[in-house]
Amino acid sequence: MQDLIISNLSKTYKNGVKALQDITLQIPIGMYGLLGPNGAGKSTLMRTIATLQTPDFGSIQLGGLDVLAQPNELRKVLGYLPQQFGVYPALSAELLLDHLAVLKGIINSKERKEIIQALLHKVNLYEVRKQKLGGFSGGMKQRFGIAQALLNNPKLLIVDEPTAGLDPVERNRFYNLLSEVGEQTIVILSTHIVDDVKELCPRMAIINKGKVLVQGNPLQIMENLQGRLYEKMIHKNELEHYKNEYQVISDRLYLGNQIVHVLSDKHPGSGFKLIEANLEDVYMSQIFNA
Numbered sequence: 001m002q003d004l005i006i007s008n009l010s011k012t013y014k015n016g017v018k019a020l021q022d023i024t025l026q027i028p029i030g031m032y033g034l035l036g037p038n039g040a041g042k043s044t045l046m047r048t049i050a051t052l053q054t055p056d057f058g059s060i061q062l063g064g065l066d067v068l069a070q071p072n073e074l075r076k077v078l079g080y081l082p083q084q085f086g087v088y089p090a091l092s093a094e095l096l097l098d099h100l101a102v103l104k105g106i107i108n109s110k111e112r113k114e115i116i117q118a119l120l121h122k123v124n125l126y127e128v129r130k131q132k133l134g135g136f137s138g139g140m141k142q143r144f145g146i147a148q149a150l151l152n153n154p155k156l157l158i159v160d161e162p163t164a165g166l167d168p169v170e171r172n173r174f175y176n177l178l179s180e181v182g183e184q185t186i187v188i189l190s191t192h193i194v195d196d197v198k199e200l201c202p203r204m205a206i207i208n209k210g211k212v213l214v215q216g217n218p219l220q221i222m223e224n225l226q227g228r229l230y231e232k233m234i235h236k237n238e239l240e241h242y243k244n245e246y247q248v249i250s251d252r253l254y255l256g257n258q259i260v261h262v263l264s265d266k267h268p269g270s271g272f273k274l275i276e277a278n279l280e281d282v283y284m285s286q287i288f289n290a
């Protein structure tokens with residue numbers, strides 16, 4: 001299967017917000033992390049790829065498919081889990097999957113049953129398949145969301161901030177499931193949780209204000225900051241001064257003091273120690289410089 005190729009995608013909403021500004025990305029099979037702060041344009045990009053809205057300019061290709069010109073063809077090979085995914089609370093998981101499968105065109109009942117049983121096992125909901133969705137936990141609902149997105153065995157799976165509100169155990173379980181899907185499928189995962197991308201995605205992009213700030217392999221991207229990142233513990237009253245004097249890319253409270261990370265080509269002075277950059281630093285430095 002070929003990559004998803006997004007070229008020069010732009011979108012300005014009627015209120016003048018430039019949600020996408022000349023976005024160009026190449027996304028291969030596997031997990032692809034789309035990182036960005038609130039309002040960066042992640043959902044707009046995902047909805048555009050999912051053919052739920054149209055851009056002003058640009059193109060999207062999936063293999064030989066011109067996605068914008070052939071939205072119905074794309075939908076046949078697309079799985080989508082939107083940020084807000086509602087379920088019918090009175091229906092059981094099995095029954096709702098059955099309805100959704102019919103809507104997706106799986107009309108042969110034997111085939112439908114087989115697909116649904118296999119998916120319920122895959123997302124670990126087989127034991128609770130007869131229970132009403134209204135009683136499901138957040139994590140169970142999200143796993144149900146993935147099951148419905150996989151009904152048509154998609155080539156492209158889009159999941160928009162899927163782990164909001166999940167506890168660490170459920171988040172882990174959910175990501176294991178996504179990684180498994182990512183072995184054969186293009187999986188685009190949007191999130192603002194930097195660690196999720198670092199651990200799961202061999203490729204990623206950081207976007208902000210509708211623009212791609214950086215893209216590539218997380219380890220290689222982190223490499224670019226090595227030898228230029230320094231840390232110092234300061235008194236919290238000193239923060240303003242350090243922000244004026246140095247390129248402070250992040251600051252956090254630590255036991256009543258403040259720890260700052262500073263980007264500098266040469267040693268910034270006493271008390272600073274050189275540290276290894278992590279993806280959070282990359283993210284903060286990109287957002288800082290944007």
Ligand SMILES: Nc1ncnc2c1ncn2[C@@H]1O[C@H](COP(=O)(O)OP(=O)(O)OP(=O)(O)O)[C@@H](O)[C@H]1O
Nearest residue numbers: 013015017019036037038039040041042043044045
């Ligand atoms: N239908 C719309 N009409 C006007 N402006 C919009 C619309 N949808 C989104 N926007 C604006 O476009 C920008 C990008 O929004 P988008 O929802 O794509 O960002 P996001 O990265 O998904 O954010 P979040 O992480 O908060 O979900 C924001 O400034 C948002 O307010």
